[in-house]
Amino acid sequence: MSTDESDPESGSADGSPVPGETVQHGTGVTSNRAFPTSHYAAHLDPFVLFERFYIDPDQGFPMHPHKGFEIVSYLLDGGMAHEDSLGVSHTAYEGDAMRITTGGGIRHSEFPADGAACNGLQLWVNLPREDKEIDADYTDASADELPTREAEGATVTIVVGDGSPIDLRTEMEYLDAVVDDAWTWSVPEGWSGFLYGVEGDGTVAGEPFGEGDVLPVTEARDVAVATDSRLRVVAVAGRPHGEPIQQRGPFVF
Template sequence: MARNETPRGREEPVAGRTVQHGTGVQSNRAFPTEAYPHHLDPFVLFERFYIDPDKGFPMHTHKGFEIVSYMIEGGMEHEDSLGVEHTAYEDEAMRITTGREISHSEFPADGRACNGLQLWVNLPRAKKDVEPDYVDASAAELPTETHDGATVTTVVGEGSPIDLHTEMAYLDVRVSDTWTWSVPDGWTGFLYGVEGEGTVDGDAFGVGDLLPVTDARDVTAAADDGTVRFVAVAGRPHDEPIQQRGPFVL
């Protein structure tokens, strides 16, 4: 199977892998890795980044995809070639449409370490050269609902000010009992563990674990003691090759 193909069928959780970026920033990458060497069309990559106070990403260039950054702890300063300067803090999100080309930098705020989640979403080939764009959302702007056994915040999806050129949903879920996630027919998705320990469909699932969901089905998550937190992301595939070349997706 080629690296950029999305496997189909029921899969089991797999642990993320440590990635050391050239700037000294360390990440736990969910995919693609040696353990899971696939993109999940329309998703290019997903990782949790950890930036120490003296590290960060100086100004660099991207093109051909969209970036969703969602903060878990601390703050991250963003500056870009559109003239945007913004700091995102815990439970806040930023979306960058790189399109034909954008340059940006990312550094921890307030002299403190930070960590968060970053998702790269492919742009369909017909939109690779769209104008670059940026939008952010505070925690108060992201809809949060309490269900039996879970609290769900919509990072991307209905009610959120964050939208993309790809039809998708991105949920931040805190499960205290059980919660069932339904992946729409024809969509591809994944779960990624953020905090705590639990199970998904009976399999152990914890911090840094990935569960690819490449068939339309229901996934049931349950907490062990306390609360398990994960993100649930799904989108409609473009059915186009994902050609990643470092910071560019061609």
């Protein structure tokens, strides 16, 4: 996925949800971006950006380059066909995940599969400086391979983390939580991350929260998620590299 150039330096105050922002990509694809946006103008070390993409049947991302970070794509609806310069050709469907390590450089394309629209989530994770030029790599996991566990007040799928076949060069976790009552997300000491609203409505940290909202978290804390009906969120946290994130379109230096 290609993005506009950005080099954010500051964000909003940590602790309150902010709305995502609509981004129109040059290929005609529309995304709801969690960060960086005008509402939260910073990267969230080690995370470069996060957005929900919506690709119509006649749109997509033709072959384009990336380098200097890792990509996690997680499909919510429909299918997305991926091809890359490593020779990989794979279609991910609802609940499937793909990880690309762009390293010193890779080219790939992303198009909706089967003549139907698709939507999903894409996360960019910075590579530490010593890994910027490593060989590109790719892996994927089907929905059945991602562990799903019952927690108090929620059903949680582990996209990245304990038991998932998807791993990165950054210590992190990526949870897909369907909350039907009250659930607590705990951010480890020294980590930063965010909550993003996928579907439904409720409250996060006692404040209204729904689809497209994001709660940036830069300090260890327990985050209370509650709903009277159903609220689906993704919770992502990782250990910062403590290095500047310099994004220039599809490259992170």
